[in-house]
Amino acid sequence: MTGLLLLLRRLLVVPPVLLAASVLVFALPRWMAVDPARAVLRARTAEAVPDPATEARLRVELGLDRPVVEQYLRWLGGVLRGDLGYGYVSRTPVLEQVGSAAMVSGLLTVLALALAAAVGIPAGVYAARRPGGRWDRFLGAGTIVGVAVPEFVLAPWLVLVFGVWAGLLPAIGWGDPAHLVLPVLTLAAYPGALAAQLVRAETVGILQRPHVLLARSKGLSGQRVLWRHGARLATTSVTALAGMFVAGLLGGSVVVEVVFGIPGLGRLLHRAVPAQDLPVIQAGTLIVVAVAVTAGVLVEAIATALDPVRRTAERAG
């Protein structure tokens, strides 16, 4: 089976998963006893007890008097047409809100993962060169800190050091390249540290494999063996991890987006949930699920392409 066919076969799983996700996303607020009509009125008037007549009128206007299945099908039809409706709170198109926020979070995610890979992978490979050596011990301590320190601690720390004390970078805001530096550093810390640990462990193991030892005995230089045989294989496990991080960073970087005042998807959802802005919550969640599922499939395909053993096994299967 060719690589393309394998990829297409994997992608076939995406639509049914998204359909199931759409049912959950639609039903969840209703299970949580959120009344959309009240949510709209509360959002618009900030009143503890909305006017019953206005509430009843709005219920009809929003189609909430229709059977739930019909409401779902109408909502799903809108989603498929790219019509996500208007936010209850902002009264602006949800597609615009979610689309623009997803672009911001997407940029942060890509930059953070690129930085994590660019630093974490070479650092891990380099540490595997001499397990127990000075660099390996230093990297071990550094990555423990990177994995252990949560974003809500790291982000203010970076602001204190680079923004308040050194005065080199802005503490908050979005729009200039300088605004990217601290958020990307914060987001890259955990995946970067994890990648370094993982690559180091994998590479140490790979360097003990017979084919690597054979390559060495044939006179291949240590550096070449390290980077060509060790690093390449070790990277496959990191690639699989990347799929998980893409979805997590896209929708889950709430802390970073709130602390740095970044208009991303995490902050949008963080704001929409207490405001009960259902169209925004539903659209944002659906996008995160879609990206998670698609990224998972693509990353799995890339990992297979990089790993000859998996590639052979899958083609045979």
Place this chain on the structure above:
Amino acid sequence: MTTPGVRVLAALTTAAALLLAGCGSPSGGGTPDPAGELTVALQFPPRADYAFDADDGKLLSFLGVGETLTTVDDEAAAAPGLATGWEQDGDSWRFTLRPGVEFHDGTPLTPEAVVTALRYVAGVEAPPRSIRDIGFEIEADGADAVRISTTEPDPVMPLRMSSGNLAILAPAAYAAGDAPDYLRSGTGPLVLETVNGVESAELTRFDGYWGEPAGAARVTVRYVEDPQARALAVQAGDVQFAEGLPAAQLEQVRSAGAEVVEYEGARTVPLQLNQSRAPFDDVRVRRAVTEAIDRPVLAGQVLAGSAQPAADLFGPAVPWGATEPPAGADVERARALLAEAGYGPENPLTVQLWTFPNRPELPTIANAVQAMLGEAGIRVEITVGNYEAQEPEVLAGNYDMFLNSRSYLSDFPDAASTLTSDYTCAGSYAIDQYCSPAYDALVDRLNGTVDPAQRRQLFAEAAGMLDTDAVGVMLVHPLNTAVLRGATGFTPDPLQVRPVLPQLIPAG
């Protein structure tokens, strides 16, 4: 798992963070520079695309962009705004417009412009509370006035007109027939030039303003919801003004040279007691709860000074509120009252206390109240849940105690609305289930009382009656905060009606 090395590193980094937090060049004030620019960090972003007819009512006024027919003075009485005078004639009020006022688009303020603006806002799906259900109608009355009529004579129409929801924008703003276009269409000292969603906005000084010009030539507004981020932005010098910093952050920004202003707000945290059933249908039990709670300790220690102890519903934010702090707890008196009501070691009283986490101070207060009532022999079981789920139950009287947070001025500085909705027999938000014909009669007198001093007297009497009848326990009034570093000129407004940004002057 945490290794010793990590713990040492964490300790070192924490120490360094504390040191760094105190760094920064002291500035606070400096020399005022009216030609300069400011960047400010505001707590609440526009929720509804600056739809001032809805929840963003105060925002355009706060920014100094939109203005209303009236404003309020320090005594919470109506004061001239876009109208210079007003007089009542039966069920209508005539407002004389200020001459020479221009909108930001260069068109003049006319009676027709005011009619267009207020008819729009009165005709939206859910009109603002300030003009809802009163039969609001408006028409031009001559070349320099408008006439506003209502179904019944309305004693507080000038105060209603100070509500930020009733800002007057240029007629062109309403031309599209949809939500008004708020860019370059107000009359205030600052022109709203551009907005970037809920992230930021750019304002410039309006040179044609009729009153005192804005203190800065240009203001950039950043909406930053996270209090820690606002504090760090002040310390880093990214912004020169920020509002709404928690008590824990104040010392940090002070040490960076910022000027910190704490002032009262029109909000109360009440412990509401269900009087429709036992045990709180017995006034002795309600009084026992009041005696057992140490409000000065709640405000000063539990909330670390970020609130004032409440002696009545209103407090010092308004002229009719109590200014003297309440007494501390009298546990012995509380026990005696409980004993009178039949509760004691032989018949212990256990009650449920519900609250919600949207306002983070509430669960903290709930825990402190639980401990204080425990001293007096009342066992309290706390449930921190979703307000949405709790609200129908508490309104139906299916609860014991409810810890709430309530702004007692609804859109304009007059307490009649809250006194009616929260405490009358037919009130729409009568969570305490309190029903007193004497109280209802007192509140009813507000309908015919025009004189501001008399109204204030009635508000105070109503608050006193609620206190006498122990209708819940008014615990604390949370304080507002503002921080300046590189700016001056901020004057606190507990009523939060007057514009804030035009006051601020850059200071080098």
